[in-house]
Amino acid sequence: MAVRLRKVFRYPEELDEREELDEQEQERVIEQLQRQNDTRNAQYSVIFTALPLLAALVFVPSVLSAFSLLERLFSLLGLVSLVITAYIMRCSPLQDRKGKKPMNVRNERIARFHAALVPGAGAVSVLLGLVYLSAGPSYSIRPVLYLVPGAMLATILLAQKVMRSVDLTSLQDLQYNYKGA
Numbered sequence: 001m002a003v004r005l006r007k008v009f010r011y012p013e014e015l016d017e018r019e020e021l022d023e024q025e026q027e028r029v030i031e032q033l034q035r036q037n038d039t040r041n042a043q044y045s046v047i048f049t050a051l052p053l054l055a056a057l058v059f060v061p062s063v064l065s066a067f068s069l070l071e072r073l074f075s076l077l078g079l080v081s082l083v084i085t086a087y088i089m090r091c092s093p094l095q096d097r098k099g100k101k102p103m104n105v106r107n108e109r110i111a112r113f114h115a116a117l118v119p120g121a122g123a124v125s126v127l128l129g130l131v132y133l134s135a136g137p138s139y140s141i142r143p144v145l146y147l148v149p150g151a152m153l154a155t156i157l158l159a160q161k162v163m164r165s166v167d168l169t170s171l172q173d174l175q176y177n178y179k180g181a
Helices: 023-056 060-065 069-091 105-134 143-164 169-174
Strands: none
Touching: 023 069, 023 143, 060 069, 069 105, 069 143, 105 143
């Protein structure tokens, strides 16, 4: 003989009720989310730093053995642009946690340097894009490769934007407004 247990009937609005988290549980959940976000950002940083460095390998043979000086120069610009793009991904701060500006002069200079890297790499990418549009068959490197630095820069900037989009400060602001038992 089997025993069949009955479940108590509940209205749908009763099913949506949830227990509120106490202060310690709220802090623990926020800390766990922050750790997960930091781990994911570190992984993305490594991956998106490696991508431009791997793409830079395409320009190395042309820099070392291009037929014309102009082609060698453009390949060197592509190589430098990709290295700068990797540096931007690796070393540029995603955000200032408190939203404050750097306090000392050295940090301010570094911040200005980092801010100038993106437009500089962008300008080189535009120049290489123009070279692609005007390139003839005399180049030993495929002219379409001159588009790689611009594509990598756009990818890195998009990745940084996605990494910046997770902001737990609004969750921390709500933390004590909804205390549980």
